[in-house]
Amino acid sequence: MVxxxxxxxxxxxxxxxxxxxxxxxxxxxxxxxxxxxxVVFLHEGLGSxxxxxxxxxxxxxxxxxxxxxxxxxxxxxxxARPAAERFPVDFMQRQAFEVLPLFFKKIGLEKPWLFGxxxxxxxxxxxxxxxxxxxxxxxxxAPHIFVEDMTVAxxxxxxxxxxxxxxxxxxARHHDDVDSAFWGWNDVWLDPEFRSWNIEAYLPSxxxxxxxxxxxxxxxxxxxxxxxxQDQVAQAVLQVIPQCGHSPHRDQAEVLSNKAGQFIKAxxxx
Numbered sequence: 001m002v003x004x005x006x007x008x009x010x011x012x013x014x015x016x017x018x019x020x021x022x023x024x025x026x027x028x029x030x031x032x033x034x035x036x037x038x039v040v041f042l043h044e045g046l047g048s049x050x051x052x053x054x055x056x057x058x059x060x061x062x063x064x065x066x067x068x069x070x071x072x073x074x075x076x077x078x079x080a081r082p083a084a085e086r087f088p089v090d091f092m093q094r095q096a097f098e099v100l101p102l103f104f105k106k107i108g109l110e111k112p113w114l115f116g117x118x119x120x121x122x123x124x125x126x127x128x129x130x131x132x133x134x135x136x137x138x139x140x141x142a143p144h145i146f147v148e149d150m151t152v153a154x155x156x157x158x159x160x161x162x163x164x165x166x167x168x169x170x171x172a173r174h175h176d177d178v179d180s181a182f183w184g185w186n187d188v189w190l191d192p193e194f195r196s197w198n199i200e201a202y203l204p205s206x207x208x209x210x211x212x213x214x215x216x217x218x219x220x221x222x223x224x225x226x227x228x229x230q231d232q233v234a235q236a237v238l239q240v241i242p243q244c245g246h247s248p249h250r251d252q253a254e255v256l257s258n259k260a261g262q263f264i265k266a267x268x269x270x
Contacts (some may be wrong), residue, residue, distance in 0.1 A: 036065050
């Protein structure tokens with residue numbers, strides 16, 4: 001598939017999900033025409049199109065890729081979550097199994113690469129497991145495959161930072177409804193029922209090439225997250241980045257861009 005597009009301000013795709021119409025904000029980045037599959041960026045639990053900042057554009061332009069960045073339901077400029085609605089424990093499965101196929105069909109996207117960070121990395125794993133013939137490969141950065149005590153503790157700290165230390169104001173620049181984004185993520189991760197969330201059983205179904213990346217100093221998870229992936233997916237290539245926390249695209253953007261770009265291009269040349 002040859003990707004060809006015009007980079008422009010965010011667009012919106014309307015899909016019918018579970019009997020209601022939602023709008024998803026998206027934006028093209030990178031080169032306008034590429035003979036490589038499109039790279040789709042899946043954001044973290046508090047992310048959005050704008051919170052990726054310039055990483056997708058720089059990554060794709062440097063490596064000759066066309067990229068697509070979008071905000072999930074409840075984030076960025078996409079349809080907001082009603083205040084009374086709570087994300088279910090399997091919200092990442094629903095995003096991977098239900099929303100992504102509808103979104104890709106709506107915009108006419110076939111067999112992309114998925115580049116997911118944190119929750120977005122988990123969604124990429126789940127999509128690749130459920131739809132092995134519909135993805136060219138995945139890059140997962142600081143993904144979660146099960147819940148660790150340190151993750152829950154860090155999310156509890158984020159809650160206090162949001163309430164008392166200005167995180168709400170900082171995030172409000174990136175979300176039309178900042179409470180929709182924050183509380184949707186924070187409430188489900190701190191729900192006692194979520195402690196049993198685990199997607200390891202899905203991993204053996206992943207057949208595509210995969211690069212799994214994690215910062216050595218990730219404050220939201222141990223390296224057991226990516227070594228656990230390798231235990232279940234023989235073809236997974238691991239990359240641990242020194243002097244790097246939970247967000248390698250911010251902490252070590254140059255290293256991540258080089259490693260991921262080389263990996264994708266090497267796979268496409270096979």
